[in-house]
Amino acid sequence: GIQVEQSPPDLILQEGANSTLRCNFSDSVNNLQWFHQNPWGQLINLFYIPSGTKQNGRLSATTVATERYSLLYISSSQTTDSGVYFCAGSYRSGNTPLVFGKGTRLSVIA
Amino acid sequence: SAVISQKPSRDICQRGTSLTIQCQVDSQVTMMFWYRQQPGQSLTLIATANQGSEATYESGFVIDKFPISRPNLTFSTLTVSNMSPEDSSIYLCSVDRGPGTEAFFGQGTRLTVV
Numbered sequence: 530g531i532q533v534e535q536s537p538p539d540l541i542l543q544e545g546a547n548s549t550l551r552c553n554f555s556d557s558v559n560n561l562q563w564f565h566q567n568p569w570g571q572l573i574n575l576f577y578i579p580s581g582t583k584q585n586g587r588l589s590a591t592t593v594a595t596e597r598y599s600l601l602y603i604s605s606s607q608t609t610d611s612g613v614y615f616c617a618g619s620y621r622s623g624n625t626p627l628v629f630g631k632g633t634r635l636s637v638i639a
Numbered sequence: 640s641a642v643i644s645q646k647p648s649r650d651i652c653q654r655g656t657s658l659t660i661q662c663q664v665d666s667q668v669t670m671m672f673w674y675r676q677q678p679g680q681s682l683t684l685i686a687t688a689n690q691g692s693e694a695t696y697e698s699g700f701v702i703d704k705f706p707i708s709r710p711n712l713t714f715s716t717l718t719v720s721n722m723s724p725e726d727s728s729i730y731l732c733s734v735d736r737g738p739g740t741e742a743f744f745g746q747g748t749r750l751t752v753v
Contacts, residue, residue: 562741570676570729570747577741615681617742626672627733627742629681 531557531620535630542606542637550601550633552616558628559619561592561599566613566632575601575614606637641665641734645745652722652752659718660748662732667712669737673705676729676747685730688715722752 532555542548554561563575576583576590578599583590587606592599603610613634617627642665652658662671673685686694686707694707708716719726732745 560739564744570749572682572731572744572747574741574743617682626684626687627682629683631681 533630539634547604552599561618564615608637611637641743643745649749657720664713668734671715672733673717674731724752727752
């Protein structure tokens with residue numbers, strides 16, 4: 530079936546720490562993307578990463594499509610990184626609509 | 640990127656009433672998508688809205704409860720009808736630029752039904 534699984538479900542970090550979030554996805558899922566939902570509910574696209582590695586500032590992501598997983602790295606975490614991180618992929622031809630994982634809730638404390 | 644303006648950002652409504660949520664995109668897009676996020680949960684697709692045709696609803700969602708309009712290539716509305724407290728959720732619209740591009744979301748509408 531269609532599956533997008535994220536781990537860990539919850540994560541608490543001290544400011545300045547690094548972390549790795551994982552997303553496993555089934556064969557029927559494509560076009561992997563990572564999102565950050567801030568405490569106000571807004572969803573921001575961090576990476577469109579169906580394969581390979583991308584970096585944007587303190588964030589980077591790697592997707593190994595052949596092994597059906599993706600990783601999101603957060604370095605030198607800041608309190609503003611707090612929120613929920615979702616990975617999502619499409620299950621139909623084209624990019625959307627998306628199937629979302631259950632998310633990783635990150636709390637960065639000062 | 641795509642800029643999506645979603646209104647209202649939040650509302651508190653009485654049970655039995657209806658609320659219409661609007662999404663305006665800064666450029667033409669073929670499909671727009673509506674999602675629901677129940678408290679503490681992930682996002683679930685409600686329906687796909689194509690311009691000039693009936694919206695396509697996912698299992699568990701029906702047109703009578705969530706009527707959708709798509710009058711042109713930059714605008715769509717979702718109505719939550721005959722609301723009950725179980726409809727309290729964040730509702731989000733989304734677009735992309737086609738295959739090989741990322742998805743963008745509106746700011747979301749935080750609905751509370753009392």
